[in-house]
Amino acid sequence: MYMLHRFERPLWFLGSVLVALGFIGIWQIVASSGLVSNVFLPGPDRTFRALLAGLESGVLTGKFFSTVQHMFYGWFIASLIGISLGAIIGTSRMAQVYVAPSLELLRPLPASALVPVAIAFLGLSTSMVLFIIGFGALWPMLLSTIHGFTSVEPRLNEVSRILRLTKMQYIFKIALPNAMPDILAGMRLSLTVALILAVVGEMLSGQDGLGQWILASGRMFRSPDLFAGVILLGALGYMSATLLTWFEQWVLRWRNEG
Amino acid sequence: MPSVDQASEAMTAKGARGHGEVIISFENLSLSFGSKLILDNINLDVARGEFLCVIGPSGCGKTTMLRLLAGLLTPSAGQILYQGLPVSGPRPDVAVLFQDYVKALLPWRTVFGNVSLALEAAQVPRKLRRDKIMAHLELVGLADHAEKYPTQLSGGMQQRLQIARCLAQDPEVLLMDEPFGALDAMTRQALQDEMQELASVSGCTIFFVTHDLEEAVYLGDRVIGLLPHPGRVGREFEVNISRPRDQLTTPEKPEFLQLRHELYSFIKLVEHG
């Protein structure tokens, strides 16, 4: 019984990997049987060959890193603006009364609706792509930062008053650490949004990247290349989320211990 | 922990000093929220070094009195004088110990960091902080837990940590709002005794709000009984029980039993009109 308990988690994991392999097997069978046209559905064999070829020749690697760059820069700019603006609004009564409701008004606006506007003003350029990513990624950051800053435990506000913390001390020693869990949740959401919009931006602008690659591959009926690009985008989404989880665990280590 | 000898010496000294110079005085103090009168014309003097306990049924405004004294609230009429000057806001030498230690500590800072906050607020240079913090942690018996986070501590230890942060303010006056109310009986008794010692060693004036009559008699030099709706001073009880007091013999002394009886009757009388 003890041994069984100890190996339970790895065994389940192994089981779930086997199930996933089973799905890939089914995919292969469906593709090889010709039930679905090969033009639409390449088998895993052709997809992985395309993926390997693309990685070896460096074409896909290059596209991958272009997308990483777009995504990261846009996200980073959004995080900087979102956190600082959120901190200002979150600590100012005036801003909460006069500015915050307008943000609520803008929030439901889909970021992609700004694409035509961005194209009209910035053209099909990298700045357009970064603007779209930045705009979309800004909202989750901004709103969660405001929430984090305004949800300080009232008792801690009293402690700050008793200790006569200055406004700056209050922001950096109380409000910001208190907002960290919210800020990180916002960062996580905006990272997802950043990837989604990086793909959109690249598709529309034709700027180098996986988004442009999959759209071009699809138009030329090179479905293995298309699927390879989609797989890489999934991998990128997974890796960025994992990295952020590590970062989160490190920043919020006070939560995990005990 | 300081040795018992030191502590008892200090306590004798304190006994002598008990009713000396007035450090805090409430002068015709009233507070209302809107049309509701919370505190009505409170007049009360607290002597330097005194351990003053405030009891009363819920709704008598004992916590409100403490918050006014801390400068967290402003009176509607009258004033509180602290060392002769009106209280207008929180002061560096007045510390507050809250009952809900879970909410009053910074969960993202270690034990060390939580004590450090008080020194950072007082602009103590970084170099000097470490020794001071460790000394305070030593005093409350948390020196071995300096790198832990509050959530890793038991309730009693968390409250000790809050005490350490208060002491790090190097306060003249310590305001305590039902500080041991949320703890289990054993821990509460241990902390009561530690508080007794800390009070005598530091020479702080203590304003101690509680709803536990025995705790008030056990710790206080004087107990103020408040009446509710609106809150006002009902009766004062002098506690003439020699120090040091201890959990085993003190509650068996006739003076203790007598006072406990009087306080109990007072509260019963209040509650049943």
Place this chain on the structure above:
Amino acid sequence: MDLKQTIVDRPSHINWRALVLPILVILGLEIGGHVLPLETEFWPVPSQIATAGWAALLNGSLLNATLETLTAATLGLLLGGSVGLAGGITLGLFPVANKLLTFSIEAVRPIPPTAIIPVALLVLGAGMTMEVSIVAFSAAWPILIFTRSAIQSVEPRLIEVSKVLCLGFFSRVWKIVLPAALPRIFVALRLAVAIALVVCVTVEVTANPIGLGYGMRVAQQALRPDLMFAYLVWIGVVGWSLNLLLTSLQKLLVWRQADEGR
């Protein structure tokens, strides 16, 4: 600090202070557009945008596009929502299935929905079906994840109660598990509605010649910035109204539960 400021905090009550900034911005843009030497073909002022929007509303093109977008969003939501709900309930009720599918789900979930656009274009071609399928793919995930965790976290005592009452499997699910998980599933639904609208507009802007997103693209390419901004404002209004609608529905639901609890 805990007061949450919104423009409409109660029906029939408008928070005027919240309107100061939007009104100032609109007035500023209007006056700035007339005073500054800008080309209004490029920088339309609010009144021009309103005129263009009004015209599009009257000739039916705006409403038609809205109808297309909302149809795609609704169909996609229904499809993806039911798949997500069924999957979430199954995975929540059967831990074995959940553990065995963990890897497959974690492998597919991180794919950004927009990456599906070329695949859907290739397989289904442009049109309503393609848009619906992408919306379904996007909306299914949050519903699945939320439903699964909502069911997993149903108070164990309630499950014990249902066992003690000897309820059969289906009545246990229908009478105990689902009602208990409903508030959290509703939160997921609200999220999914927002996602559906965003995805629709994204697909239309990017690749699909229907709906509001495409209307915006056409306006932009036809060098009609006034109409383009009118579409933008309109999309915002649609998103905002949907959000308001769902928030009120959610309040109603929570209120009913609280009421029944008495």
